[in-house]
């Protein structure tokens with residue numbers, strides 16, 4: 001589904017990502033872990049062209065993403081920013097309808113889709129649709145962020161530390177709910193986290209980054225059994 005091929009990204013003298021190759025199968029969930037500054041976010045953002053690589057390429061569904069228009073990628077690849085990243089002055093409804101509007105969907109289709117997503121994520125549309133981010137709890141904001149990412153029915157979901165700002169109980173519930181959502185929608189997920197427990201819980205495989213390089217990859221059992 002996703003092939004990252006010998007990918008490098010430099011910022012001046014900094015090699016943010018250095019010669020990384022990775023494959024993610026359809027329906028698989030990959031957790032990218034590593035310390036702060038190891039290149040996790042940069043690698044993730046090359047998948048939907050938020051970052052353009054210095055060398056190498058990313059292939060999604062057989063297509064080199066550098067040849068696909070960004071608005072088409074946005075439809076195929078949902079992206080949840082760090083801490084949900086909602087537009088603060090827009091309601092949950094408006095946040096979730098961002099990509100459908102860019103894609104010029106008709107209003108009734110947008111309404112139906114937003115209601116469907118809010119319901120899917122356990123938020124009553126009539127109650128939560130009109131609320132602005134500051135009227136939502138951290139966990140609710142995170143759900144709206146996921147709904148926004150899924151609005152245009154992508155098959156791939158990218159998440160950058162999605163649960164980082166949540167307290168432990170809410171975080172645990174969010175993790176369980178994400179796993180269920182993934183099964184239900186058959187999503188392929190690439191997730192960045194610095195939390196090893198979260199990686200083991202949510203990743204079918206884990207990729208460990210260190211100073212821009214891919215140090216190792218494997219199932220949670222393989223990663224944690226190594227010294």
Ligand code: ADP
Pocket residue numbers: 011014015016017034035036037038039040041042043
């Ligand atoms: P992580 O997500 O693992 O914390 P990042 O991918 O954000 O790491 O960053 C990797 C390295 O690249 C860091 O040294 C960071 O300072 C640098 N970097 C990331 N984005 C930029 C940017 N837009 N401009 C310059 N340097 C950057």
Ligand code: ADP
Pocket residue numbers: 041050074079081082085099149160
């Ligand atoms: P980070 O939390 O990793 O620092 P930023 O907040 O800098 O990320 O956001 C990265 C970029 O993503 C911004 O330029 C923003 O405009 C863009 N962006 C916002 N929403 C979406 C979306 N749904 N799809 C793609 N790009 C988006």
